[in-house]
Amino acid sequence: MRIRTGITGEEKGRGKEKTMLLYDYFRSSASFRVRIGLNLKGIVPERSPVHLLNDGGDQFSDSFIGVNPQQLVPVLEDGDLVIIQSMAILEYLEETHPEPPFLPYSAAARARVRSLAQVIACDLHPLNNLRVLKYLKDELSRSEEERNDWYRHWVSKGLAAFEALVTGHKDTGSFCHGDVPGLADITLVPQIFNAKRFNCPLDDYQAVMAIFENCMTVPAFIEAKPDNQPDAG
Amino acid sequence: MRIRTGITGEEKGRGKEKTMLLYDYFRSSASFRVRIGLNLKGIVPERSPVHLLNDGGDQFSDSFIGVNPQQLVPVLEDGDLVIIQSMAILEYLEETHPEPPFLPYSAAARARVRSLAQVIACDLHPLNNLRVLKYLKDELSRSEEERNDWYRHWVSKGLAAFEALVTGHKDTGSFCHGDVPGLADITLVPQIFNAKRFNCPLDDYQAVMAIFENCMTVPAFIEAKPDNQPDAG
Numbered sequence: 001m002r003i004r005t006g007i008t009g010e011e012k013g014r015g016k017e018k019t020m021l022l023y024d025y026f027r028s029s030a031s032f033r034v035r036i037g038l039n040l041k042g043i044v045p046e047r048s049p050v051h052l053l054n055d056g057g058d059q060f061s062d063s064f065i066g067v068n069p070q071q072l073v074p075v076l077e078d079g080d081l082v083i084i085q086s087m088a089i090l091e092y093l094e095e096t097h098p099e100p101p102f103l104p105y106s107a108a109a110r111a112r113v114r115s116l117a118q119v120i121a122c123d124l125h126p127l128n129n130l131r132v133l134k135y136l137k138d139e140l141s142r143s144e145e146e147r148n149d150w151y152r153h154w155v156s157k158g159l160a161a162f163e164a165l166v167t168g169h170k171d172t173g174s175f176c177h178g179d180v181p182g183l184a185d186i187t188l189v190p191q192i193f194n195a196k197r198f199n200c201p202l203d204d205y206q207a208v209m210a211i212f213e214n215c216m217t218v219p220a221f222i223e224a225k226p227d228n229q230p231d232a233g
Numbered sequence: 234m235r236i237r238t239g240i241t242g243e244e245k246g247r248g249k250e251k252t253m254l255l256y257d258y259f260r261s262s263a264s265f266r267v268r269i270g271l272n273l274k275g276i277v278p279e280r281s282p283v284h285l286l287n288d289g290g291d292q293f294s295d296s297f298i299g300v301n302p303q304q305l306v307p308v309l310e311d312g313d314l315v316i317i318q319s320m321a322i323l324e325y326l327e328e329t330h331p332e333p334p335f336l337p338y339s340a341a342a343r344a345r346v347r348s349l350a351q352v353i354a355c356d357l358h359p360l361n362n363l364r365v366l367k368y369l370k371d372e373l374s375r376s377e378e379e380r381n382d383w384y385r386h387w388v389s390k391g392l393a394a395f396e397a398l399v400t401g402h403k404d405t406g407s408f409c410h411g412d413v414p415g416l417a418d419i420t421l422v423p424q425i426f427n428a429k430r431f432n433c434p435l436d437d438y439q440a441v442m443a444i445f446e447n448c449m450t451v452p453a454f455i456e457a458k459p460d461n462q463p464d465a466g
Contacts, residue, residue, distance in 0.1 A: 069393070069394045069397035069398060070352060070356070070394035070398075071394075072356070078341075081341045081344065083344045083345075083348060084348045084352075084398075085347065085348040085351035085352065085355060087347070087351055087355065088344050088347035088348040088350075088351055089344070091343070091344070091347055092340055092341075092343070092344040092347075095340040095343065096340050107325055107328040107329050108314045108325075110324070110325070110328065111314070111316045111321050111322070111324070111325040112316075114318065114320070114321035114324055114325075115316060115317045115318040115321040117321075118318035118320055118321050119303060119317075119318065121355055122318060122320065122354055122355050122358075122359055123303070123305070123359055123362075125355075126355055126356055126359035126360060127359060127360065127365065129356075132360065135383070135386065136373075139382070139383075139386075140369075140373065140375060140379060140383075142373060146373060149372070150368070150372075150373075153368065153372075160302070161302045161303035161304075164302035165302060165303075165317075
């Protein structure tokens with residue numbers, strides 16, 4: 001991990017702006033969301049990997065707590081501004097770099113896309129976070145099998161709801177909403193990567209998986225994959 | 234619980250618009266957020282209480298699953314539009330009823346407010362949801378003491394971060410951001426109600442509790458309290 005020193009780099013196509021700095025971890029799915037978002041907007045940030053498992057976790061170091069008292073990644077710095085929470089970062093990118101948009105135009109459509117994203121960001125992902133699995137292991141002495149069951153339970157709950165919400169909906173297209181990738185896709189894809197890593201059954205989610213496959217043809221998603229990150233180990 | 238029949242009521246100060254319909258539960262803190270938001274915007278919706286503990290839970294009924302396949306409250310209907318997820322509902326209210334605003338003007342300030350809200354909505358609250366406590370009890374056979382420890386652990390993690398983020402920050406005022414209540418306050422207050430219900434120690438969060446007390450002088454917050462709801466039992 002490297003804390004910002006004031007040295008700035010280059011930003012693709014945005015030479016006059018200050019370079020952003022992204023603190024992330026290759027396997028963190030909230031970080032993965034932000035990487036996709038930055039790629040879609042054509043922003044190349046400086047990078048500061050925060051290894052969540054290194055020596056008990058870089059996120060607990062004094063220097064990182066000074067960046068984010070919540071001790072979680074991702075964090076995006078834009079000049080003097082420090083933004084925590086992946087969904088807040090994505091909304092910020094949308095407001096400051098409107099093209100191409102993550103969110104559709106109408107309030108009703110925006111509500112649909114945000115709802116889909118939040119099914120994952122507010123109800124599925126938080127339960128399967130590293131710190132939660134660690135609590136189940138260390139504080140509640142739950143076995144690996146019980147932790148995996150926990151993980152798969154919340155994945156199935158969340159993806160079943162997501163599947164019901166996109167299946168047959170008039171606004172579902174190649175992507176969650178229409179035929180361009182947006183905030184719901186950005187949130188869905190990292191969750192599917194996690195689900196695969198934990199061997200969650202995905203056969204019941206045909207609409208979800210069709211969207212996932214379409215996303216994984218888009219360079220912004222491919223380049224944001226965990227194993228394409230500089231800190232992937 | 235009552236599923237919409239097509240009969241519309243009145244909306245305070247908005248006689249020409251269709252009345253919204255809110256599905257909620259008095260004790261649900263995500264519902265509480267939306268009630269505060271509606272009150273701040275001066276919107277009086279029709280109400281359809283969904284009793285989460287009644288006969289195993291009204292949210293699991295076929296009729297409600299037709300409204301929200303995620304089987305959670307709140308849900309807001311606005312005409313033909315059905316919106317799930319409390320934070321998506323609040324963003325929708327902000328976009329369709331801009332005054333008074335929940336979010337400040339600048340993208341940087343909006344990012345700060347959304348981050349604060351998400352510390353609770355994306356990392357604290359999801360872990361202490363009814364369905365999660367039920368899983369700890371039924372599937373993992375954890376005792377009441379272990380469940381309470383779990384609850385208090387995540388409250389302390391979340392509120393400690395929140396406290397660090399608001400303490401001494403130049404933009405913190407009587408409320409989380411400046412001197413008018415907004416999205417961060419809307420998300421914080423229901424979480425404090427929950428924390429009190431579970432006897433979580435709150436003495437370490439002086440900045441948070443000062444904001445909470447200020448919020449609880451505002452009618453929009455007072456009227457949204459669980460015990461002021463028609464379904465409070």
